[in-house]
């Protein structure tokens with residue numbers, strides 16, 4: 597198991613008292629209790645989006661379950677924009693159940709930072725550029741997650757090869773690299789770029805524990821980086837999905853009428869949640885049951901994923917490959 601190997605100490609691992617600088621990144625519809633526990637037990641830190649559990653009672657039960665099954669640090673992702681009506685409640689339950697890491701996305705992390713710090717938890721904020729990263733630092737974030745081009749979910753526009761060292765030059769807080777980090781070799785590269793950890797999403801879709809249909813996992817194994825396309829049809833902002841015949845049929849842009857309404861200040865308030873709801877329903881249907889309506893979210897690192905393994909074995913492989921990559925570097 598990964599934990600029998602040498603540790604990889606960084607600012608990030610020291611902050612949490614863990615062995616490996618690897619976050620099992622939160623993935624809508626994919627991350628579940630089993631994955632979180634397995635990644636944390638293997639020496640990384642497992643996380644999940646609070647909204648994977650609906651209603652709130654299911655979320656509270658998941659939190660209790662995780663807390664009962666591991667004494668290692670784990671984390672919760674909270675979407676902090678105002679359209680997420682559960683954000684305050686989800687934060688409170690996460691902290692009450694002992695979450696040590698809060699990952700914020702899509703909005704201002706100010707309240708999460710304030711509340712988490714009262715409980716001794718740490719907050720890492722998803723950012724895609726220097727302006728947002730600096731704002732997170734000014735608000736007191738413990739670190740940022742630099743989400744680069746090619747990441748699964750809502751990827752940023754900048755290459756992680758540039759984004760990580762760019763933020764590193766300007767920030768005082770630790771940086772976690774996200775987007776394409778799916779092998780030990782890439783994790784070694786992340787640390788060389790100045791990151792304190794890697795945020796690994798897509799690799800863990802192809803895990804035994806992931807709570808999605810087998811066809812989705814197989815699609816991740818079979819896809820190449822060129823099969824990943826950006827679509828605005830899911831949430832109105834570009835999100836990475838595997839190009840399937842159904843995605844091609846749908847097209848990659850919002851329906852022209854929704855697009856026009858989204859740009860009208862008065863209609864926006866109603867249309868944006870509608871776009872989210874329609875997109876989420878589509879993703880949910882495709883993720884959980886066999887269907888020809890395949891809208892499967894994944895990043896370019898599908899090209900580095902060749903098998904479906906238990907999370908503990910993925911962790912072990914990432915760590916083993918990391919040491920091989922470092923040892924194989926020219927002296």
Ligand SMILES: Cc1cc2nc3c(=O)[nH]c(=O)nc-3n(C[C@H](O)[C@H](O)[C@H](O)COP(=O)(O)O)c2cc1C
Pocket residue numbers: 621622623624625626645673699700701722743746747748749750774775776777778795796797798799893894895896897
């Ligand atoms: C299927 C899928 C769902 C995701 N859902 C979320 C989410 O709900 N919240 C979030 O902050 N990030 C989400 N992400 C982004 C990941 O947390 C992470 O930043 C990204 O996967 C890293 O890039 P990688 O896929 O190349 O490893 C998602 C990614 C994927 C692949």
